[in-house]
Amino acid sequence: MSGLSDNPSPICLTYKLVDDLELKLDVHAPRSGQPAQGAVVPVVVYFHGGGLTVGNRRSWFPVWLSNRLTTAGCAFVCVDYRLIPPATGHEILEDVKDAIRYVAFNLNAELAKPGQGLGRISNFQIDCEAIAVAGTSAGGLCAYLAAMHATPKPRAVLSMYGMGGNFLTPHYLSPKNEVFFRGRELLNPNDFACYLHPGCHTLHPVSDSPLVYHLQSSTTPGYPANPRMLLTRLYLQLGTFLDYYTGCHEPSLSAALREPIAPLPADLVTAVDASQSQDEGATLQLKSAIPKRHIPLFPQLVASHVDWPPTILVHGSVDSAVPADESRHLHASLQRAGIEACLIIIAGEEHSFDYREGAEQRYGSPDGYFEQIVEFLINHLR
Numbered sequence: 001m002s003g004l005s006d007n008p009s010p011i012c013l014t015y016k017l018v019d020d021l022e023l024k025l026d027v028h029a030p031r032s033g034q035p036a037q038g039a040v041v042p043v044v045v046y047f048h049g050g051g052l053t054v055g056n057r058r059s060w061f062p063v064w065l066s067n068r069l070t071t072a073g074c075a076f077v078c079v080d081y082r083l084i085p086p087a088t089g090h091e092i093l094e095d096v097k098d099a100i101r102y103v104a105f106n107l108n109a110e111l112a113k114p115g116q117g118l119g120r121i122s123n124f125q126i127d128c129e130a131i132a133v134a135g136t137s138a139g140g141l142c143a144y145l146a147a148m149h150a151t152p153k154p155r156a157v158l159s160m161y162g163m164g165g166n167f168l169t170p171h172y173l174s175p176k177n178e179v180f181f182r183g184r185e186l187l188n189p190n191d192f193a194c195y196l197h198p199g200c201h202t203l204h205p206v207s208d209s210p211l212v213y214h215l216q217s218s219t220t221p222g223y224p225a226n227p228r229m230l231l232t233r234l235y236l237q238l239g240t241f242l243d244y245y246t247g248c249h250e251p252s253l254s255a256a257l258r259e260p261i262a263p264l265p266a267d268l269v270t271a272v273d274a275s276q277s278q279d280e281g282a283t284l285q286l287k288s289a290i291p292k293r294h295i296p297l298f299p300q301l302v303a304s305h306v307d308w309p310p311t312i313l314v315h316g317s318v319d320s321a322v323p324a325d326e327s328r329h330l331h332a333s334l335q336r337a338g339i340e341a342c343l344i345i346i347a348g349e350e351h352s353f354d355y356r357e358g359a360e361q362r363y364g365s366p367d368g369y370f371e372q373i374v375e376f377l378i379n380h381l382r
Helices: 063-071 089-105 107-111 138-149 189-195 227-238 241-246 253-261 266-270 276-287 292-297 299-305 324-336 359-363 369-381
Strands: 011-018 021-028 040-047 075-079 125-136 157-160 311-316 341-346
Touching: 011 089, 011 107, 021 089, 040 063, 040 089, 040 138, 040 369, 063 075, 063 359, 063 369, 075 089, 089 107, 089 125, 089 138, 089 241, 089 292, 107 125, 125 138, 125 369, 138 157, 138 292, 138 299, 157 369, 189 227, 227 241, 241 253, 241 292, 253 276, 276 299, 292 299, 299 324, 311 324, 311 369, 324 341, 341 369, 359 369
Parallel strands: 040 075, 040 125, 125 157, 157 311, 311 341
Antiparallel strands: 011 021, 021 075
16 A cells, blocks of 8 residues: 555545435545555544534634644544534434444545546555544534544544533523623524524434635624524524533423422532532432433433443633533543543633634644644554
8 A cells, every 4th residue: 555645635425325314424544654554644623612502614714723634643633513593412322322333334435436537536445443533512512422422432532612511500501681602692493493492393404514604795794693693692592502402391391300400509510629429419300300311411311330441531720611610520531430631720811712713823732732732542542
């Protein structure tokens, strides 16, 4: 087999067909000349952010992560998954599992097929025993789902300010009547009727909803033109995100959970600084209100009961979209279960800090956070 590909264009493949909906992934090849067991290379499977409601495999692409991993001789695979609504977390979980299964057991056959005038689609193969998962925001939740349920089991997990470290908090369950999300205005639910229960269930399934903004010539320049870009904020504002995530609207799961968290002290709701016995007591009280079929969608309720891979969690300390206490909470749960877990809280940073201008200069030095993160993944893929 020849050396590794230096083609910067990703290889786009369909990993799953659901009725007439093609679910796609992009394979970014290792960069030419990088040693990685000949041409059999480890792979990091990446899930995009967007609150589970918007985006695709090319949205919010983490250039800093992809460049470092492919330079180190890894393949980098970005995955589409079905979006809420009309999908729920159950369909997303199936897509996550199917994507990992495809990468492990089907991708090499596709990579070996003749390309159009290229002889082969690629000149490398995937080491199916060296798969890690990563995700940003909602993609971090997808990475958690892979950690819990995917076969083969990922070797490592990276969560960049991931959702799902603690769903059982007022951030997800309480209706909001004041600005709460990155200083942005409250939304009018009447503007989103087709995305609200019960009308949302008639929507056509979608796995690719690109980011679109109003033109500078419009009355709202730069404002999201794709309504899906606002849905997660709307569901958090209404305190019903978990209804859409689980599909449990009637009766409302959010309402059922809202009542038991109301009398709990704040430290038990976040369960970051609470003792283990207090944490377990509060968790059991809330868990009892969740139908059993939905439990696999809650990382905090499963983490200590499965063979969870080594995990690195990274979060900005002032994140208002996904509070940093979510990563603190999951980190504490993993550590109590004896699982290798590394937590990096970056002081003063908001959501999506790694996409901000100047992030490479702030965090990309040889001893910076970006290098620490990639080193963690590489060490567990070797």
